[in-house]
Amino acid sequence: MNFSKTRPDLVEPKIELIVQDATGAKINQNTFSENVSKSLQYFYDNYFKKYLLFLILIIVLILFLLYRYYKNKELKRVREISENKNKEKIKTFEAKEQEQMTKHIYEILKQNRLRELYKTDKYSKPESKSIPKKNYNY
Secondary structure (H helix, E strand, C coil), rough: CCCCCCCCECHHHHHHHHHHHHHCCCCCCCHHHHHHHHHHHHHHHHCCCHHHHHHHHHHHHHHHHHHHHHHHHHHHHHHHHHHHHHHHHHHHHHHHHHHHHHHHHHHHHHHHHHHHCCCCCCCCCCCCCCCCCCCCCC
C-alpha cells in the first residue's frame, strides 16, 4: 500500500485482480487529467530538458525579430510624417516663389506700360514720373 502520493493505493494488487475478474471492469483506468499530466511530464523530460538552451535561443531570436519589426514600423511612420511635412514646406515654398515671380512679372509689365505711356527709351534711365493718381473726391 502506498500513501505518499495524492492518490493513495488502498487496495492491494491481488484484491484488485480478483475484483476486476469478478466485475469485468478495469479499476486502473487513468482519468483525463492524469493522462494529460503524464504526457506533459514525458514531453518535459524527453524534449524540454534536453533542448532548453536551444529553446531559449529561439525565444530570444523571436523577441528580437518582433522588436526590430515594430521599431522599423515606427521609424517608417515617423519618416512618412516628416516627408509629408517636407512636401508641405516645398509646396508652400513653391507657392511663395510663384507669387514672387508673378509680382516680378507684373512689375516688368507695369514698367513696360509706363515706358510706352511716356515713350521713354528702353535703355535710358526711367524717369521718376509716376502714374497720375485719380482724384476720387466727390
